Amino acid sequence: MLLTGLGLGIALGFAMQRGRFCVTGAFRDLWITGSTRWLTAFLIVIAVQSVGVFALDTAGVITLDPQPFAWVATIIGAFIFGFAIVLAGGCATGTYYRAGEGLVGSWFALIFYALFSAISKTGALSTPVAALRGITLEASTIHGVLGVSPWALVAVLVTGVGLLARHHLRLRSPLPLVSLPARTSGIRHLLFEKKWGAFTTALIIAPLAILAWPLSWATGRESGLGITGPSSNIVNYLVRGDPQLIDWGVYLVIGILLGSFIAAKASGEFRVRLPDVTTTIRSIVGGVLMGVGASLAGGCTIGNGMVDTATFGLQGWVSLVFMIIGTGAATRLFITGSARVGVSPVRVPADR
Amino acid sequence: MAQYTLETDGQVCPFPLVEAGDAIAKLNFGDQLTINFDCTQATDALPRWAAENGYPVTHFDRVGDAQWTITVQKA
Numbered sequence: 168m169l170l171t172g173l174g175l176g177i178a179l180g181f182a183m184q185r186g187r188f189c190v191t192g193a194f195r196d197l198w199i200t201g202s203t204r205w206l207t208a209f210l211i212v213i214a215v216q217s218v219g220v221f222a223l224d225t226a227g228v229i230t231l232d233p234q235p236f237a238w239v240a241t242i243i244g245a246f247i248f249g250f251a252i253v254l255a256g257g258c259a260t261g262t263y264y265r266a267g268e269g270l271v272g273s274w275f276a277l278i279f280y281a282l283f284s285a286i287s288k289t290g291a292l293s294t295p296v297a298a299l300r301g302i303t304l305e306a307s308t309i310h311g312v313l314g315v316s317p318w319a320l321v322a323v324l325v326t327g328v329g330l331l332a333r334h335h336l337r338l339r340s341p342l343p344l345v346s347l348p349a350r351t352s353g354i355r356h357l358l359f360e361k362k363w364g365a366f367t368t369a370l371i372i373a374p375l376a377i378l379a380w381p382l383s384w385a386t387g388r389e390s391g392l393g394i395t396g397p398s399s400n401i402v403n404y405l406v407r408g409d410p411q412l413i414d415w416g417v418y419l420v421i422g423i424l425l426g427s428f429i430a431a432k433a434s435g436e437f438r439v440r441l442p443d444v445t446t447t448i449r450s451i452v453g454g455v456l457m458g459v460g461a462s463l464a465g466g467c468t469i470g471n472g473m474v475d476t477a478t479f480g481l482q483g484w485v486s487l488v489f490m491i492i493g494t495g496a497a498t499r500l501f502i503t504g505s506a507r508v509g510v511s512p513v514r515v516p517a518d519r
Numbered sequence: 520m521a522q523y524t525l526e527t528d529g530q531v532c533p534f535p536l537v538e539a540g541d542a543i544a545k546l547n548f549g550d551q552l553t554i555n556f557d558c559t560q561a562t563d564a565l566p567r568w569a570a571e572n573g574y575p576v577t578h579f580d581r582v583g584d585a586q587w588t589i590t591v592q593k594a
Contacts, residue, residue, distance in 0.1 A: 184559075187559060187560045187562070187563045189532075192560060199533060199536075256531040256532070268559060269585065340573075341570070341571070342570045342575060342576075344566055345566045345569070345570070345576040346566065346579075347562065347579060347580060347581060362563065365563075431559075431585070435581065435584050436559055436584070437584060437585060438557070438584045438586070440529065440557055440585065441529070442531070446529070446531060502533060502534075502537060512523035512524060512542040512546070512552055513523060513524050513525070
């Protein structure tokens with residue numbers, strides 16, 4: 168049964184690589200260009216997933232069990248995580264799938280993210296992290312606070328996201344979008360060459376996110392997609408050798424790595440790419456802060472931002488807001504107005 | 520109508536996009552800017568940036584494994 172995690176992870180990694188699904192990019196775009204196209208794609212995943220999750224809950228396939236809201240740790244952790252993913256050049260899943268594309272910077276980010284997740288969850292930093300996560304509110308979900316049926320919120324979210332998606336589909340740029348010349352046809356073209364739209368990718372990822380719930384549940388891991396916990400488990404397993412730590416989530420994240428590698432390799436997009444010194448340092452610092460931030464917040468862009476939000480958890484939505492603010496702070500510091508010094512286009516002689 | 524090249528290999532997103540924006544600002548109308556990049560995500564971001572800003576794309580292709588080139592004209 169654990170192997171379903173591997174299969175789902177492969178599908179997810181494949182879809183994310185081919186669709187260029189990047190949550191960091193979605194948050195960063197808000198601050199760089201003001202574009203909400205990728206954020207809308209992200210919200211589509213949340214909205215579609217919320218329908219599925221509450222349907223599964225209503226049908227009794229899964230039983231959602233909201234926890235008290237650790238508000239202080241969530242706010243601090245989400246801000247740190249949002250800040251960190253700009254440095255690392257990708258969120259938790261983004262880092263996994265870029266690692267599968269051969270980006271050595273992402274390998275560094277991934278190693279330090281997993282290591283510091285383990286340090287924060289079960290190691291040297293676990294005491295302060297647990298203390299901060301001990302400060303809780305009795306409330307845990309938005310529908311609980313409002314005293315309404317979760318289906319009312321599902322309806323509001325689906326309508327809102329639908330309108331946002333329609334707005335984007337109606338946008339017309341001054342010039343048509345240019346795509347790479349096709350070299351293959353048929354199913355091969357569709358899988359490994361054709362550009363997947365942001366919203367198409369979201370509609371492929373959403374059912375996978377829903378499917379994760381019952382598949383994971385069947386193995387005794389009672390939650391949906393998650394990245395930080397499994398990453399921490401891998402480190403703990405490698406160090407302690409306890410096979411009990413290898414759960415559905417561990418198979419999932421290994422699957423993401425494999426799936427993105429398969430997608431990248433088959434589409435000629437795999438190459439071991441070495442980062443420069445600045446990018447290397449940023450990747451390592453970003454990975455460290457991602458591990459600490461996600462452990463404090465109780466989840467990353469996926470566990471909190473995409474999954475807990477779909478269950479209308481306060482932790483998920485508060486996280487989402489503070490991750491975006493953290494991303495904005497790091498974008499101001501490290502991206503806008505701080506591009507490589509002295510870089511300018513080189514003029515090519517006219518006779519070439 | 521000069522031709523310029525911007526090398527962004529090794530730069531992760533969004534730097535190719537940010538640098539392309541900075542670079543094209545320095546050019547004259549009609550000049551062409553070739554951006555070489557190896558960040559996968561930019562295969563989505565750069566053509567969209569060109570389309571939204573009204574810069575015609577005169578060339579867009581793969582150069583090798585995970586390496587691409589795009590040429591836009593400042594218009």
